[in-house]
Amino acid sequence: GAGVSQTPSNKVTEKGKYVELRCDPISGHTALYWYRQSLGQGPEFLIYFQGTGAADDSGLPNDRFFAVRPEGSVSTLKIQRTERGDSAVYLCASSLIGGRADTQYFGPGTRLTVL
Amino acid sequence: AQSVAQPEDQVNVAEGNPLTVKCTYSVSGNPYLFWYVQYPNRGLQFLLKYITGDNLVKGSYGFEAEFNKSQTSFHLKKPSALVSDSALYFCAVKRDAGNMLTFGGGTRLMVKP
Numbered sequence: 271g272a273g274v275s276q277t278p279s280n281k282v283t284e285k286g287k288y289v290e291l292r293c294d295p296i297s298g299h300t301a302l303y304w305y306r307q308s309l310g311q312g313p314e315f316l317i318y319f320q321g322t323g324a325a326d327d328s329g330l331p332n333d334r335f336f337a338v339r340p341e342g343s344v345s346t347l348k349i350q351r352t353e354r355g356d357s358a359v360y361l362c363a364s365s366l367i368g369g370r371a372d373t374q375y376f377g378p379g380t381r382l383t384v385l
Numbered sequence: 386a387q388s389v390a391q392p393e394d395q396v397n398v399a400e401g402n403p404l405t406v407k408c409t410y411s412v413s414g415n416p417y418l419f420w421y422v423q424y425p426n427r428g429l430q431f432l433l434k435y436i437t438g439d440n441l442v443k444g445s446y447g448f449e450a451e452f453n454k455s456q457t458s459f460h461l462k463k464p465s466a467l468v469s470d471s472a473l474y475f476c477a478v479k480r481d482a483g484n485m486l487t488f489g490g491g492t493r494l495m496v497k498p
Binding site: 274301303305310311312313314315318325326328329361363365368369370371372373374375376377378379 | 389417419421426427428429430431434436475477479484485486487488489490491
C-alpha cells in the first residue's frame with residue numbers, strides 16, 4: 271500500500287519568507303508526527319497529532335513554527351519569517367493509533383533550504 | 386530526559402562478516418527501543434523494535450538486536466553483512482509516557498566487497 275508522502279520534496283526560499291510543508295499519512299493512521307533532521311544529526315521531534323488535535327507540541331522551537339491537521343488526515347507544517355537556521359530535512363511520520371508500542375512510518379522528507 | 390548514544394560515527398565491515406552497530410540509552414521507566422535505516426535521499430525505514438519479552442528481537446533484512454537492561458544497550462547485529470546494507474542507521478527510544486521518538490546521532494555502516 272501507499273506509504274507516507276510529503277510535498278514538496280525540495281523547497282528553496284529566501285530568509286524572511288513563509289513556507290508550508292505538506293504530509294499525507296498512511297491511510298487509516300490516526301497519529302501523525304513531524305521531526306526535523308539537520309545535517310549529520312538524528313531527527314528531532316517537533317509535534318505529534320492524535321486525530322485533529324496537537325497532543326504534544328513541545329518540540330516546536332519557537333512561535334514561528336505551527337502545524338495543523340484540520341480533518342485528521344493531511345497535515346501542514348507552517349514556518350513564518352524563515353531563518354537560515356531553519357534549513358533542514360523535515361520528516362513526517364504516521365502510526366496506527368499512537369500507542370507506545372506503535373511503529374512510526376516515515377515519509378521521504380522535505381529538504382528546506384533558506385538562503 | 387531521555388537520550389540515546391551511538392558511540393561510533395562509522396562502522397566498516399567486509400562483506401560476509403558479522404556486523405554490530407552499538408546503541409545505549411538513558412530513559413526513566415521502561416524503554417521502547419527502535420532501529421531505523423536511512424538510505425541516501427530517502428526517509429527512515431523501520432527495521433525492528435523491542436517492546437517487552439524476549440531480549441533478542443528479529444527484524445527486516447536479517448537484522449536482529451539484543452536488549453540488555455543492565456547495560457542499557459540495544460545493539461544492532463547481522464550475522465553476514467551485504468554491500469547493500471551500507472547506509473545510515475539510527476537507534477531511537479520512547480519512554481513510558483509520550484509517543485515521541487528520541488534518536489541517536491546515527492552510525493554510518495560501510496560494507497566493502
